[in-house]
Amino acid sequence: MESAIDMVTGEIIDAEQLWLIESVDKERYICRGCGAKAVPASFQPENVVRPYFRSTHNADCDVTGEAKLIVRGRQEKLGSKLTGFPAPYPSKLVLVDDRVVDDGGSGGEYPVPPRTRGGPRGRDSGPSDIQRKRSAGTIRPISRTFINYPYDRYLDLNVPGVDAKTYGQVFKKLKWDELVSYTDKKIFYAAMRWSVPLRTDDYLEVSLDGGEREAKKLVRPYRVRVAWGGWSKSKRTYVSNELEVARKDAISEAEKKTNKKAYLFFLGRQDHDDLTLFHVTDHRLICCLFDEIIWPKF
Ligand SMILES: [Zn+2]
The missing domain is CATH 2.40.50 (OB fold (Dihydrolipoamide Acetyltransferase, E2P))
Incomplete structure (x- = not known):
């Protein structure tokens, strides 16, 4: 898969961002959907294949179907009022200046992916939708979501300094x-x-x-x-x-x-x-x- 959650910062990171990290910590990432360990692969700049994450997902993980979802998302609207959007997505850009390393003493247990920190709870979004909101530390996963789901650009998006609040309005060609x-x-x-x-x-x-x-x-x-x-x-x-x-x-x-x-x-x-x-x-x-x-x- 092309992105995962960084357990230390709680953010979604795109595999390409691994190029930026001098020594990649293979224990640090988990699947966005189920929290299973996600192992960075092919992240050396000289690798021919682009970076990605390898993971053995739990049975109920909604990321496993994501590739199929992306194909479908380019043809039709995926979200509905009743069930919300069917996959985790970045709803917020959070720029963290100092990365504090905190392993919290968790003995090898991989926690459930952190939910969006703070922020208003959507008035018109159901509980399932709230659970699928994540924060991103760069505009990369956000831009990827904008491309992947053209019929769902009503999704919430909060970017510091930007007044608009949905994907469709935040992006401007x-x-x-x-x-x-x-x-x-x-x-x-x-x-x-x-x-x-x-x-x-x-x-x-x-x-x-x-x-x-x-x-x-x-x-x-x-x-x-x-x-x-x-x-x-x-x-x-x-x-x-x-x-x-x-x-x-x-x-x-x-x-x-x-x-x-x-x-x-x-x-x-x-x-x-x-x-x-x-x-x-x-x-x-x-x-x-x-x-x-x-x-x-x-
Ligand atoms: Zn998973």
Whole structure:
């Protein structure tokens, strides 16, 4: 499976985030659905297969059917008023600054996955729905959920600093053919261009497929500048690796004429003087996913 819960922080982590951890603790992760041990695999940067978690799930685990659920979720709405949403999903971004290691003296017993900490209990969501809400420490699992369940974007999503409260409202695609001043804070996204990102000691700059066009030709693209001057080497490698893998996937996929693209997601600030430019300072607030994004016509 592609994500698990970190028992120490209680957050959902995507397997790709393992690239960021210098020495991966194999005892630290559990299945999001049933709490069974989840063992990180293929997480060395040189591994050909992308990172994932291996797990022997309990019989009633709802994550086991998740791959099937994702296939179905791209064709129809999965949630219902009566039963809520059928799988655990991130409903909240929580940025924890200091990771305190606390093993709590639990002697090898794997606890039930922690539920979303604090926060208001949904007025209109049943108890089962509340149990399926999790918090995420980066926008990655959240962006993945946005892609996987296009017909369920009414699901709750709480992101610090963002007023909107559902998946459908928190995410905003950058205009393909226009430079816009975006006044509300959102998780913005757009396909990456194929050009190699610009790298300096102070920042990484990625050019996006959107912005001012003249006769369909992009003349002033939106750009995302990641201020990585103060970052550790491993954080830089993690972000640039992720972009590079997705960029190459997109280039090789183009021949197949599918709708899959390398989408960049970020929570950033638009420059006051230059509408083409967005600033991102935190590695947890940017990610790149190679996939197709479906926009249902309701
Ligand atoms: Zn499980």
